[in-house]
Amino acid sequence: MSNQLDQYRGVWTLAEVRQGKIHPVSFELLAWGQSLAQKLGVELASVVLGSGVGDQVDQLIAHGADKVYLADDPALLDFGVEPQAGILTDLIKQHKPEVLLGSATTTGRTLLPVLAITLTTGLTADCTGLDIDLTERLLIQTRPAIGGNVMATIKTPTGRPQMATVRPKSKRPLAADPARSGEVIKVELGPEQLASRVKRLEFTPEETVGAPLQDAEVIVACGKGLKDVKNLKLVTELTEILGGSLGATRKAIDLGWLSYSHQIGLSGKTVSPKLYLGCGVSGAVQHLAGITSAEKIAAINSDPEAAIFQVADLGVVGDLFQALPLLVERLKQNTEGSAS
Numbered sequence: 001m002s003n004q005l006d007q008y009r010g011v012w013t014l015a016e017v018r019q020g021k022i023h024p025v026s027f028e029l030l031a032w033g034q035s036l037a038q039k040l041g042v043e044l045a046s047v048v049l050g051s052g053v054g055d056q057v058d059q060l061i062a063h064g065a066d067k068v069y070l071a072d073d074p075a076l077l078d079f080g081v082e083p084q085a086g087i088l089t090d091l092i093k094q095h096k097p098e099v100l101l102g103s104a105t106t107t108g109r110t111l112l113p114v115l116a117i118t119l120t121t122g123l124t125a126d127c128t129g130l131d132i133d134l135t136e137r138l139l140i141q142t143r144p145a146i147g148g149n150v151m152a153t154i155k156t157p158t159g160r161p162q163m164a165t166v167r168p169k170s171k172r173p174l175a176a177d178p179a180r181s182g183e184v185i186k187v188e189l190g191p192e193q194l195a196s197r198v199k200r201l202e203f204t205p206e207e208t209v210g211a212p213l214q215d216a217e218v219i220v221a222c223g224k225g226l227k228d229v230k231n232l233k234l235v236t237e238l239t240e241i242l243g244g245s246l247g248a249t250r251k252a253i254d255l256g257w258l259s260y261s262h263q264i265g266l267s268g269k270t271v272s273p274k275l276y277l278g279c280g281v282s283g284a285v286q287h288l289a290g291i292t293s294a295e296k297i298a299a300i301n302s303d304p305e306a307a308i309f310q311v312a313d314l315g316v317v318g319d320l321f322q323a324l325p326l327l328v329e330r331l332k333q334n335t336e337g338s339a340s
């Protein structure tokens, strides 16, 4: 078995294409990939599947890829798990990378479990840390477990490639170096690889306030302290004035106030805004797990003992139903004042 494992060399990342553009999570993965590849003393490759994306592969090289495998075909315009998994399975069987990283996005969370089956190997989902155990060339995969109370360290000693999905925003991309050079390998695709039993009828973007949470610079998050869905307008108005995005705790999501895509935390999104403001958020460990990379944390909570105050840079102990209207009024005055 170990002889077979020794045939696998190299680190690969899966680049993600959304609406025809290579998404920035692809560059975060390359930053992870480069640190692993350097430790292993191997090449770093990125695989991109899409339509008309050939002129963007330079970005992957500039962000650290030594090689790019490019599968470019109109049939790959929209994400389809069957063709993507099929193409990747063939490529991996042919080139045998020892590590394969994907993002813990909807795409990565859909695709990599299928690969784990087709390649008969292990997968650790939602990692927040990766390293190499050089004695055995094993990928050390770290992720929160048991409700975020422990960090689990997972290895894949008997399967290859060693596969992990990594939480977006868990590492900053390397600065792009346009002078870097790399090899682009075009993947030949046959009709059987592009076939899919799934047909996409339409795409309906979800309605949210502001940019996607992972890209937001300002986030206003609401918790159960908001008491009722009809009070959402209080946080929505503040979010819009600040030009931010609206987030929520799991309790607010479970109450049906907002859709799951707004959830921040262990079983939601990891965010890294310049400013996070929690309104009626207690600061449970599972929620805090998603905001540890925020530059500044502010909170409004009526309970002075609320856990969120232990991590907050600025805390307002008070009733959000009084504090939020005052804050909105003051911000509006400031905006009007600076406009006149």
Ligand SMILES: Cc1cc2nc3c(=O)[nH]c(=O)nc-3n(C[C@H](O)[C@H](O)[C@H](O)COP(=O)(O)OP(=O)(O)OC[C@H]3O[C@@H](n4cnc5c(N)ncnc54)[C@H](O)[C@@H]3O)c2cc1C
Pocket (backbone or CB within 6 Å): 146, 147, 148, 222, 223, 224, 225, 226, 248, 249, 250, 251, 252, 263, 264, 265, 266, 267, 268, 269, 279, 280, 281, 282, 283, 284, 285, 286, 287, 300, 301, 302, 303, 306, 318, 319, 320, 321
């Ligand atoms: C496996 C697991 C995964 C989980 N994943 C997540 C996750 O991803 N994200 C997440 O958020 N949670 C997650 N949770 C749930 C988490 O443990 C907490 O239950 C949740 O975060 C609490 O949400 P909350 O702060 O809105 O509610 P509460 O804990 O009920 O807090 C409400 C807060 O509002 C304050 N408040 C009440 N009235 C007012 C007022 N008028 N003005 C100001 N403040 C007021 C209260 O003092 C209180 O602190 C997870 C739990 C488990 C077990």
